[in-house]
Amino acid sequence: MKWRAPASAALSIALSLSSNVQAQTVLTRGNHQDPASLDPHHVSTVYENNIVLDLFEGLTTVDTAGHPIPGVAESWRVSDDGLTWTFTLRPDLKWSDGEPLTADDVVYSFQRLMDPATASQYPYLLYALQNAESVNAGEAVPSTLGVEATEPLEVVLRFATPVTYLLELLSNSFAVVLPRHAITRYGEKWAAPGVMVSNGAFVLDAWRPQDRIDLVRNTNYRETEIIALSQVTYMPTEDQSAAVARFRSGELDTNLEFPTARTAWLQTNLPNETRIAPYLITFYLSFNTSRPPLSDVRVRRALSLAIDRHTLAERVLRSGEQAASTFVPPYVSNYQLSGVEVSSLSMEERLQKSHALLSEAGFGPNNPLRLTYSLSSAEDRMRVAAAVVAMWQELGVKVSLYNTESKILFSRLRSGNFEIGYAGWAADVNDAGNFLSILHSRATNSNYARFNNGEYDDLLDQASSAIDSRSRISLLSKAESLLMLETPIAPLFHGVSKNLVGRHVEGWVDNSRDVHLSRYLTLVVEPSAEN
Secondary structure (H helix, E strand, C coil): CEEECCCCHHHHHHHHCCCCCEEECEEEEECCCCCCCCCCCCCCCHHHHHHHHHHCCECEEECCCCCEEECCEEEEEECCCCCEEEEEECCCCECCCCCECCHHHHHHHHHHHHCHHHCCCCHHHHCCECCHHHHHCCCCCHHHCCEEEEECCEEEEEECCCCCCHHHHCCCHHHECCCHHHHHHHHHHCCCCCCCCCCCCEEEEEEECCCEEEEEECCCCCCHHHCCCCEEEEECCCCHHHHHHHHHHCCCCEEECCCHHHHHHHHHHCCCCEEEEEEEEEEEEEECCCCCCCCCHHHHHHHHHCCCHHHHHHHHHCCCCEECCCCCCCCCCCCCCCCCHHHHCCHHHHHHHHHHHHHHCCCECCECCEEEEEEECCHHHHHHHHHHHHHHHCCCCEEEEEEECHHHHHHHHHHCCCCEEEEEEECCCCCHHHHHHHHCCCCCCCCCCCCCCHHHHHHHHHHHHCCCHHHHHHHHHHHHHHHHHHCCEEEEEEEEEEEEECCCEECCCCCCCCCCCHHHCEEEECCCCCC
């Protein structure tokens, strides 16, 4: 089958602007936190992803609704067995410095992603590529990866097993095309202002840490003439209450997240600006299974069973979140898991079982369990932590809170420098395997829990190579059932996207991936009414 690019969504937006509005050029976006990196192979958070997808583009990108559409590639063909994808690049593509973008850049980008020296978090998502896992393990050289430039504007991807959601997967930040010539010249410093070369709608102009990141329009972008904005400024807004005030004052045009405690007020007073929508994300507690006493499954199960998820979702948060008895959200396509322990028992039965498990593990009034819970200092995280700690106090568990900025928290989670850590996983694609794979023993950068279970790994490996969709879903269900029994994580709630979007911002479409490329957005100001 073959897919060819339709007319640009951005063009439709640009042409729809009424003649009685005056277009502005600078969009200021509150983005929760400052990025740790803007190298697409080193980013790991949605906050970094937002910026990277303004700067770079992969073989596919997304439309306003978050669905995959052609990006660097204008069309593609798929073999009958689904194992060979041939992408034809758009002609005359250029990097922001004017250098031509070719199929060799695409091949280099995939090879760099898989190269163990890059230390990227996401190679395992493309292990279906021929030789990908061997390359990533250092057992084969990058040139053996199943990606080939057959012509200057043609790239062939060869897979060991079909990947039905490939187009969606390739629209993520880890799969964007990178400038080989710039990285070769500048090395690890290539992603800095004044040096970075990119191929997205915008280029990096300035970065003042903990203050702002300025992007300006890329004049060499393939559709630069219809990009409405001349500049996008990202600001860290980890203090959510302060961000609401900045938004109301007009300092921010949009802001990612707001305190759940303010939801009712915002919906009453700013109903058009308050945007809440379904989101493929699960928030959870990660238990460091490499450290006693959390290496004991009885302790982990006791802690998980004692958490009242419905109280968290319906009384603590109250913004549409759903209590999570499973890791995979119930609205993921073609998948459902039921009958897990935390949903099949009453709260009273769960507390009784929690006490029994802790007693078996050697903890009780004379030897209370003591733990440290690490989290970011955002208000909602603190509210959830306070509620969970109160629930654990009923078991006699004594918990100390360690709160810090998000960047430091994720660094501690990745390095294993924690006991219990608060985290969330937002889906790269609408697929159960995308959630479950982050706890595979090979997923060292996302498997904060250090979960290492051969049976779980085998089930995921079998699922990744399964050709029949029913067999694959069955294997994934067995894997998640095992995950919930072993309890390296405690799912808390399935989240919603919570954005503040000014009424003067046009082109923003709520979607389940909560991806909003700035190239689709326009700022307009209505003329003042005559007296």
